[in-house]
Amino acid sequence: MTQLPASIDATQTMLGDVGYVAGRDLSTVVFLALKLGRPLFLEGEAGVGKTEIAKALAASLDRRLIRLQCYEGLDASSAVYEWNFAAQMVAIRTAEAQGGAERAALTRELFSEDYLISRPLLEAMRPQEGGAPILLIDELDRTDEPFEAFLLEALSDFAVTIPELGTITAPEPPIVILTSNRTREVHDALKRRCLYHWVDYPSFEREMEIVTARAPEAAETLSREVVAFVQKLRGEDLFKKPGVAETIDWAKCLVALDAVELSPAVIADTLGAILKYQDDIQKLQGSEAKRLLDAAKAEL
Incomplete structure (x- = not known):
């Protein structure tokens, strides 16, 4: 079991060692969550790396990752x-x-x-080899308020009650990461139990670091063009703006196609890697892709 980081810099380095490029603001809140034993609530657009933080923590701390994927209609029996x-x-x-x-x-x-089948919340309360697990409660905004109320109680005491067996309390509280894409507001009472951080789209420099770490096979020139184009694309009126995950996927797709630089033709052929709605793809047809590409290259 790896020891918890002793400082913000150590946290940033620890995450970087497993390929997660975190800014100092994010590293600070992660360090505090680990230091104080508080749940960490991460909110932001889809694809900006919220879920990956939990995976990076599990890898860097050598802890088990237990994931509760939220969905509409999720109730306590399915989660516990x-x-x-x-x-x-x-x-x-x-x-x-x-x-x-x-x-x-x-x-x-x-x-x-x-005869008991443990679901993620109960599993996270049980003793684990190697220390307390990382409990990822992913896309909490997909659930409804009754489940939030239940979760508030469970995270307050890190205990769950099974009528036939009694109350099961975690011998060591799990490291809890909650994420939300903000499709609806999560209740303030639950947020107050957590440390909060908004995960925004990264700057050009930060996104370059991420692409270099996650798609090292892409040439630097191609990576710079990809990041610059995606950054320009996020400024357009799109139904779903591409996240960092799409930037990484696109870079890998271009490498697989042996592309050495972006061109309107290459962009048209691979738009499905970064845009997931046909209406958005249609907006980039014809001269629009060339306009954005020219603007992106002009700033490099």
Whole structure:
């Protein structure tokens, strides 16, 4: 188990060692979350690297990553635990075939750990080899308010209650990362439990560092053109602006095509790597891509 970083600089270096290029502002809030044992709430546009922070922490600290992917309709039973109904039915039928068992004893057996299926929140509360795990609660804004209320209680005490077994408390609180794409506002009460950071689109220099780290096979000239073009593209009126993840994907696609520089033809052929809606792609057809490319190259 790797020790927690002792400073902001050490945090920044630790993340960089596993390929995550973090600015000092982000490194500061990550360091404080680790130091104080507080959940970290990361908000920002999709594709700017919020989820990757949890993965980078798990890799750099050599901790297990437990991910709860949120969705509409997610409830406590899906996030915490459920009983293995099929196995319980088999046990009941077996007991009946063997002449029956004492009802109270059978009930205790059926609702024991042997028939319990742990979901991410419960799994994160259990002892782990190598220290407390990284608990990633991803895209929290996809859930509804009742689940937020439940999560608020769970993160307050780092404990969950199973009526048949009692309360299970984490021997060591997990390192909690919550993310939101801000498709709706998350309740203030939950945010107050956390340290908060808005993850914005990076500057040109920062995005160049990221592309160099994540797509090192791309030549520097090509990488600079890719980043400059994407930065210009984000200033356009698009339904979904490309994130850093799309920049990295595009650079890798261009390398796979043996492209050495951007051209309107190359851009037209590979727009699907950075734009995910047909309306946005249509806006870049014809002379529009050339206009943005010329503007991007003029600033290099």
